[in-house]
Amino acid sequence: MQRLLFIMITLAALVSPAMGEKFDPARWEKSIAGLEAKDAKTTPSKNGVVFIGSSSIRKWDLPKYFPGQAVINHGFGGSHLEDSVYYADRLVTPLQPRAVVLYAGDNDVGHGYQPERIKDAFLKFVDKVHAKLPETEILFIAVKPSISRWKLVDQVRATNRLISAECEKSDLLTFIDVDAPMLGEDGKPRAELFQKDGLHMTDAGYQIWTKLVQPEIAK
Template identity: 40%
Template sequence: MKSLIVNSLASAAVLFISVVEGQVVADPHRFDEAIEAFEAADRKSMPRKGDVLFLGSSSIRRWDTAAAFKGIDSINRGFGGSQTSDCIYFFDRIVTPYEPSVIVFYEGDNDISAGKTVEQVFNDFQTFYGLVREKLPDTKIVYIPIKPSIKRAQLWPLMHLVNQLIYVRSQKSPHLYYADIATPMLDTGMPPSKSLFANDGLHLSDEGNELWAGIVRPVLEKGLSDN
């Protein structure tokens, strides 16, 4: 096994990456502190079972989902820099305890940026989906596709392929909903409008978050209303 150390300037942290049988594997323990903070918050006030769970990377963490989705009881468990594999690893600590009615899920952005292949990212999503179906059979998933961004414009073709694979899967899976934020973000072409992003060209601005909320809400409401 060959180990690589990747310096992440964006997070000022050190990310340990291993290459195992040609696959890039991120060490989930880099998030131990963040997960422990979630658990500490739960011990103080455990969210009600059946609420909507917003789960994913910094696009979820930085989003004021309580304000964006007023009238919908929800929990935000975004942890910046995370990948789909991290949500799999910590599933029984940050998903199962809440027994959510719907999971609004955003991952894949950092996966592709870290060098994972389209196949690996899609397979990781399949694994996550399988865990939900096995452990929380009544829970729906609203998938937010990987967003096009200014900073990662060169990776968009790979990200788009992941999105297409999951879209096709959603058409065959009654518990999986696809909230297409990507198409309207590209109304002005690629790269997307600067107005949708913070200064880093990666994370969303208030305008970007408003666009997402307008697209995600009706899909989420459909998931909540479907039996």
């Protein structure tokens, strides 16, 4: 019986990111190099706003929603918050932004990461950015409630509570709560805000996010 239990735990560690998957940011190297090449061609303005994180950032048409503003999209789809930490020295600090908008943690929850682990990754991101840019504001968009991951909403909200509490400790950290605005009268995610996969957002979803983010980056 003990041997069977040992085998089960070992197998779980091999397949579960929450328990045993080795953190491997190298899987994003091609995407990161592509973003760097784009920067080299366009030379983003210093003192702008860098958006970084997973596919909800990558799919955000920033020029459309933030016209005439110095916004840079450094999202890379499918990534975890730990990936944004790892690549902050290549995607954030070289641009010397006045503010950073971060959305990550969605895939972390989906892959079984515990809220504490995600919160710790957020703090590492903050430390890494502020080590070189101590006055840069960091805005964290709450992990969104979605149709496809609704069964994980308790973990999503636990993660958001932890990160929100950390943001309250510093004037340079802002927590942008998108939970309530994305819910209908039934208390569940509004269908019109999501694409067919129930995870990625439609223009209607991005309109909500833009309305919440714009006042913060305009300060």
